[in-house]
Amino acid sequence: xxxxxxxxxxxxxxxxxxxxxxxxxxxxxxxxxxxxxxxxxxxxxxxxxxxxxxxxxxxxxxxxxxxxxxxxxxxxxx
Numbered sequence: 465x466x467x468x469x470x471x472x473x474x475x476x477x478x479x480x481x482x483x484x485x486x487x488x489x490x491x492x493x494x495x496x497x498x499x500x501x502x503x504x505x506x507x508x509x510x511x512x513x514x515x516x517x518x519x520x521x522x523x524x525x526x527x528x529x530x531x532x533x534x535x536x537x538x539x540x541x542x
Contacts, residue, residue, distance in 0.1 A: 467494040470540055471519030471531055502528045511542045 467476050474495040480488040496517040503510050506529055513535075515523070523531050535542065 466514070467497050468514065469495055469497055469516035469519045470513045470535060471515050471522055474516045474518065504528055504532050507532070507542070513542070 468474070474497075476495065477493040479491055479493060481491045482488055497514050498517070498520070499512060500515050500520065501510050501512045502523070511532070532542065
């Protein structure tokens with residue numbers, strides 16, 4: 465599963481692990497992406513989306529209808 469949020473567009477960040485001796489190795493900071501199922505009344509069906517923890521909070525605040533409308537305007541396939 466790709467570490468990309470379909471609601472907020474959050475993608476992995478990149479940086480370094482720094483050891484005690486200060487050697488640096490590359491690492492990846494993945495967003496907390498979960499697979500969630502929501503019922504959308506306007507579509508009359510369930511949709512399953514990959515959404516980050518922040519995206520879940522956005523859905524709770526704005527509502528699934530508003531979020532789905534914005535996602536369709538961006539061209540995200542549901």
